[in-house]
Amino acid sequence: MSSRSRPDARGLRTFRFAAAGVPCEVCVGAGALVRLPGALGRIAPGRWLVVSSEPVLTAQGHRLSEALRGTPGLDPEPLLVPDGEAAKTWTVLGKLLSEMARRGLARDGGLVAFGGGTVGDVAGLAASLALRGVPVVQVPTTLLAAADSALGGKTAVNLPAGKNLAGTFHHPRFVCVDPRLLSSLSERDHRSGLAEVVKSALLSASFWRRLPGLVDGLGARDESALAEAVERSLRVKADVVSRDPDEALGPRHALNLGHTVAHALEGASRYRLRHGEAVAWGLLAALRLSAARGLLPGRTAARIEGLVRELLEPPPLPRAVRRGWPALLRADKKRDREGLRDVLLAGPGRPLLERVSAAELEESLPDEAAS
Numbered sequence: 178m179s180s181r182s183r184p185d186a187r188g189l190r191t192f193r194f195a196a197a198g199v200p201c202e203v204c205v206g207a208g209a210l211v212r213l214p215g216a217l218g219r220i221a222p223g224r225w226l227v228v229s230s231e232p233v234l235t236a237q238g239h240r241l242s243e244a245l246r247g248t249p250g251l252d253p254e255p256l257l258v259p260d261g262e263a264a265k266t267w268t269v270l271g272k273l274l275s276e277m278a279r280r281g282l283a284r285d286g287g288l289v290a291f292g293g294g295t296v297g298d299v300a301g302l303a304a305s306l307a308l309r310g311v312p313v314v315q316v317p318t319t320l321l322a323a324a325d326s327a328l329g330g331k332t333a334v335n336l337p338a339g340k341n342l343a344g345t346f347h348h349p350r351f352v353c354v355d356p357r358l359l360s361s362l363s364e365r366d367h368r369s370g371l372a373e374v375v376k377s378a379l380l381s382a383s384f385w386r387r388l389p390g391l392v393d394g395l396g397a398r399d400e401s402a403l404a405e406a407v408e409r410s411l412r413v414k415a416d417v418v419s420r421d422p423d424e425a426l427g428p429r430h431a432l433n434l435g436h437t438v439a440h441a442l443e444g445a446s447r448y449r450l451r452h453g454e455a456v457a458w459g460l461l462a463a464l465r466l467s468a469a470r471g472l473l474p475g476r477t478a479a480r481i482e483g484l485v486r487e488l489l490e491p492p493p494l495p496r497a498v499r500r501g502w503p504a505l506l507r508a509d510k511k512r513d514r515e516g517l518r519d520v521l522l523a524g525p526g527r528p529l530l531e532r533v534s535a536a537e538l539e540e541s542l543p544d545e546a547a548s
């Protein structure tokens with residue numbers, strides 16, 4: 178799974194894996210949208226509906242329309258959800274399901290999620306509930322979704338009690354990543370997405386060795402560097418997900434590297450921080466804690482930290498976040514009776530699930546995270 182496939186005549190790379198018995202095909206490369214109509218026809222012969230949001234369609238809808246023109250069964254009118262987190266509510270989910278029924282979606286059809294992680298999460302949940310489950314195809318338009326959330330089958334809406342508290346596992350049948358779709362992302366969303374790329378690289382020794390060669394291209398948002406980084410990230414994730422499709426066995430926990438701290442920081446910012454900005458600080462904290470525990474040699478930790486900072490440039494945290502995050506850490510939903518477990522690192526490609534205390538995690542956040 179970790180070695181890369183050969184590019185086809187168009188320079189696109191495809192790999193396949195299965196999660197919980199569901200076959201999934203992943204195609205990555207500039208122009209990958211040309212593979213979408215064929216994939217839809219192979220997966221389900223009936224009606225296909227696109228779920229997206231207004232800003233995503235304004236920025237990139239023309240590429241999707243062009244790629245899907247004349248596709249049999251496709252409803253040309255996308256189902257719209259509100260932008261960002263506002264898409265991930267019961268109300269939106271209910272409207273989506275009603276509209277899918279009204280438009281005649283049947284068991285021989287499916288949904289295409291065209292957008293960032295928010296569109297992917299709510300569309301995935303709608304697909305898993307409609308008619309007890311119709312196929313979903315993910316076409317990510319943010320780097321975060323392309324490198325991480327589009328694959329893995331986690332779907333969710335938020336509840337007043339917290340983020341992602343209602344959801345299912347519903348694995349996509351096809352993930353289509355065209356880095357051209359990412360050209361209109363804000364600089365902030367681009368940097369934020371890179372945090373998941375760096376996380377994946379830390380989970381694979383071979384990806385980590387390659388990362389320095391991609392730094393300049395990723396900074397410049399070069400299409401081929403982005404395609405390679407996303408493909409490698411998705412291979413790392415596919416490898417873990419195929420072994421532990423619903424996070425029951427353990428391997429999948431590795432994907433939470435940096436995320437215990439990140440979730441507390443995000444919560445304390447009332448979700449004003451981007452997920453990736455919080456993950457960047459979470460990765461630095463995990464490195465420091467791994468070194469403090471003697472799991473990772475100090476020199477290695479410092480070298481890794483240098484590259485993480487160069488790529489992610491994590492912005493200083495507002496004082497309110499600094500003050501509020503420890504309380505949220507103590508309320509973490511992944512905590513069990515004996516306390517928190519978190520992913521530490523014995524080196525690139527060597528994650529370890531360890532018991533940690535909230536105090537240790539607090540200590541490990543670099544001081545200059547404060548503004």
Ligand SMILES: NC(=O)c1ccc[n+]([C@@H]2O[C@H](COP(=O)([O-])OP(=O)(O)OC[C@H]3O[C@@H](n4cnc5c(N)ncnc54)[C@H](O)[C@@H]3O)[C@@H](O)[C@H]2O)c1
Nearest residue numbers: 232236261293294295296318319321322326331358361362
């Ligand atoms: N399911 C999973 O495994 C998983 C993993 C990580 C995160 N998530 C979820 O993903 C969500 C975050 O995803 P996100 O960062 O993609 O956020 P998002 O979907 O809100 O997108 C961020 C912003 O970018 C805009 N945008 C999207 N594509 C664009 C494009 N091509 N050009 C210009 N603007 C564009 C959107 O309109 C939005 O305002 C969170 O809800 C998080 O819980 C899910």
Ligand SMILES: [Zn+2]
Nearest residue numbers: 325373452456
């Ligand atoms: Zn994440």
